[in-house]
Amino acid sequence: MEKRRLGKTGMEVSLLGFGGFHLVEIPADRAADLLTTYLDRGGNYLETAASYGDGESEKKIGEIVKNRRDELVLASKTGVRDAEGAMAEIDRSLKNLQTDHLDIIFMHGVGDEADLEAILKPGGSLEAAKKAKEMGKVKHIGITAHGQPDVLIKALKTGEFEVMMTHFNYFDKFNFPKLEDQLLPLVKEKEIGTLCMKPLADGFLWQNVEDAFRYVFSLPVDAVVTGMNNQEMLEMDLKLAEEFEPLTEAEKEELFANAEELGDYICRQCDQCSVSKELGEDLKAVFRMEGYFDRQMYDGRPRNPAEYALRDRLRFWFGDRELAEARYQKLELKAADLLTKAAEFKACKYGLDIKNKLEIVDYKLGESEVMQ
Known part of the structure; x- marks a missing residue:
């Protein structure tokens, strides 16, 4: 499987990343089988969060991590905004994951400017992440956000974050055009590690999985992280990553014109609106x-x-x-x-x-x- 450089972190990550949220839906033995298959096939990015099943996802991943730690890039997330609480959550994540360090800790789900301010201020969770980095518990600090990316753009301009994750897909491209028009150029300029989540738009694109993955694989992102909770899904996603060929511009235009989820209702935000030159x-x-x-x-x-x-x-x-x-x-x-x-x-x-x-x-x- 193709690997790409994760910004300036010095790490390389597989094109397909394994997101841990949906592991809470399945028993531990099935989760172990999926994770083992993923790693055996060349995947190397495992990501979870302290909040996924109140640590259940981390514990299931930890059973694999304890024997294969040197083969993978491991990330978790904290949604706690104060330093003391964030450090406690980082320590719990390390215990759950059966490791002494995380490659990335994400400040998770930053929603608005007040949320960002709480993270950045003295006594905020960024302070804990930096301390954890000094202690060797964390190697890199990241941030995640959803929806309209103005706050994420503001956060990345602070220079405090080495990796970022947000949603890219051919549906939300037209709902949140700043994702590709402003955010992607910014992270490439600053060499910030760039991770894509929600390639299927939270499952909305479930009928066109191949088109959806090929689209996001073709973007200038470092990895596409998705949840997989059964063998059939894992095999399909692995195959798409292993056989990936970038979309041409003509193929992108064909997708935008014919994707059934866009249909004849979603505004494509054309450079030149055919409806009215004036308006x-x-x-x-x-x-x-x-x-x-x-x-x-x-x-x-x-x-x-x-x-x-x-x-x-x-x-x-x-x-x-x-x-x-x-x-x-x-x-x-x-x-x-x-x-x-x-x-x-x-x-x-x-x-x-x-x-x-x-x-x-x-x-x-x-x-x-x-x-x-």
């Missing part, structure tokens, strides 16, 4: 706020109960609803304003019904109390 940037801004709000998942269309339930569960997954509402109010032109211009709009090259979409955004973020 294209305003349309994109409105639809970008919808992406922040609920990942453009509610589109007013009836679906079977399973698909509806998945969308309903994932649409507010990242908790950016209030941020979207606040930023929407600051837009110069909102959906209601643009609806007055709808008769002038040309056809969207991706088939979006712009008038209908603006009505839905006005229902989500504007003044309409009932979906028209």
